[in-house]
Amino acid sequence: MGVSVLVVEDDVDxxxxxxxxxxxxxxxxxxxxxxxxxxxxxxxxxxxxxIMDGDMPILDGYQAFKLIxxxxxxxxxxxxxxYSEFEPKSQEAIKQxxxxxxxxxxxxxxxLDLAKKYTEIQVE
Numbered sequence: 468m469g470v471s472v473l474v475v476e477d478d479v480d481x482x483x484x485x486x487x488x489x490x491x492x493x494x495x496x497x498x499x500x501x502x503x504x505x506x507x508x509x510x511x512x513x514x515x516x517x518i519m520d521g522d523m524p525i526l527d528g529y530q531a532f533k534l535i536x537x538x539x540x541x542x543x544x545x546x547x548x549x550y551s552e553f554e555p556k557s558q559e560a561i562k563q564x565x566x567x568x569x570x571x572x573x574x575x576x577x578x579l580d581l582a583k584k585y586t587e588i589q590v591e
Contacts, residue, residue: 471586473514474498475505475531476547477523485518488575494582502526506534509542516585518578521548521557521568529556536564543585547573 471494474485479500486496497512499505503525509517517535521528528546535542546560549571557568566585569577 471495471515472582473508473517475519502531505531509535517544519546521546529560
């Protein structure tokens with residue numbers, strides 16, 4: 468099976484936390500530290516789920532989301548942001564197929580629930 472979750476986040480500490488939690492529950496995880504790298508990793512590893520920060524350098528999460536959707540219209544992408552899920556760019560992205568916008572912080576249970584829902588791995 469390919470990579471189940473791609474975490475795209477510019478905060479090194481958060482990348483480490485998400486990766487550790489997901490790997491402890493048997494998910495295969497790849498990471499990227501900005502939107503451009505995230506799109507490149509998406510092409511390379513074809514993950515089942517992308518969890519992406521909304522505000523990053525080079526390409527923000529919304530720009531990267533649009534590029535990923537152009538590559539694969541069925542891609543499962545979630546944006547985690549410090550801003551409101553009701554801001555216009557979040558609402559526009561949802562109309563374009565974004566699964567969800569989650570306000571930071573992303574809790575452990577919510578992270579695992581997302582990963583379970585959008586991958587083939589069953590977490591006990």
